[in-house]
Amino acid sequence: MATIAGSLMRSLGAVAQSMAQAAPTALRGVSQGLAARVTPSGATWTPQTTSVRHRYHADKLERGPLMKNYGYEEKLHTKGMLPHIVHGKRLPIPMYRPRNCWSEKRALFGQNDYIDILGDRSLKPTDVSYSVPHWLRGFKGNEYQMLLRKRKLFHAQMSRYQPTKLTQLNKRIRKLYVHLNQKTRDYYWHKA
Template identity: 55%
Template sequence: MEWLGSTLLKAFWRPGLTSVRTRYHADKTRLVRRYGYEEKLWCGGVLPRTKGKELPIPEYRPANPWTERRALFGQNDYIDILGPGNLHPVKTLYTVPSWIRGVHGSEYHILLRKRKMWAKTGSPQTRPTKWKDMEKRIGYLYRFLNRKTKTGRSDQ
């Protein structure tokens, strides 16, 4: 009985051929993606081309060179040379925060100075997240400076 099943199977069953790949590139059909989607950005070349509309050109307005900000720019640059000598140039930095004004040093020294000045105000209670971030940065810089930077040679 077994021989009957195997001979019938050999006689009638043939494996089907399924071609996964197409023979030529031209025979391939593209899958249409995003059907109905209209691209709003121009991807067609160097110049933007609109469909029948002209591009808006902004109205030319020249800058006023005599506004207060532009007219007084650099007025205190030579105050230490040309002035009477009782005013230091650091004192003329009005827009700079007080903990940065006239500081010589690294980020760590500036943050220490800022912490010292802000601790007396209500900053730790009013801005706890900012205060915590500053404390974390000071801790990181403290550890970095103590572990990673080289100091002078000791004779021990």
């Protein structure tokens, strides 16, 4: 065992000596220490040096604040309620024009609401509800009845020009049919 260790030390010493003769500047750390023990000139061992990024905090403060996002231009407006003034001009704002409160549309709004009470009973409120489709004027009932009425009136037209809408209408009618027949209370079953 001692002979193996001795031969190993001798071979390491020989390698270190050959390296010291070839390039003494390349030696660093432990290999330089081994070479110092073996070489007859007695060169001293120098420790391996490491670079420190920030040696002193004061040096860091002298350089000023750390620059973050340099060159980034903020797109969002964070300066309050004022408009963006990038090109030196204010943003275009439409001119204020007051509404004409006495236009025909605004002045006559709701004039026929109480026509059945205040009129001569020749007109009904359903006759003057112009914004409602003609097939819904004066209609009373739930959604199922309304959709049945719509399908009865427009089935031929929808099957030709709007087949997808007709399919959706039939699906909704089927769903409401099941709901009304199975999920809602029937008050007449106990009288049978």
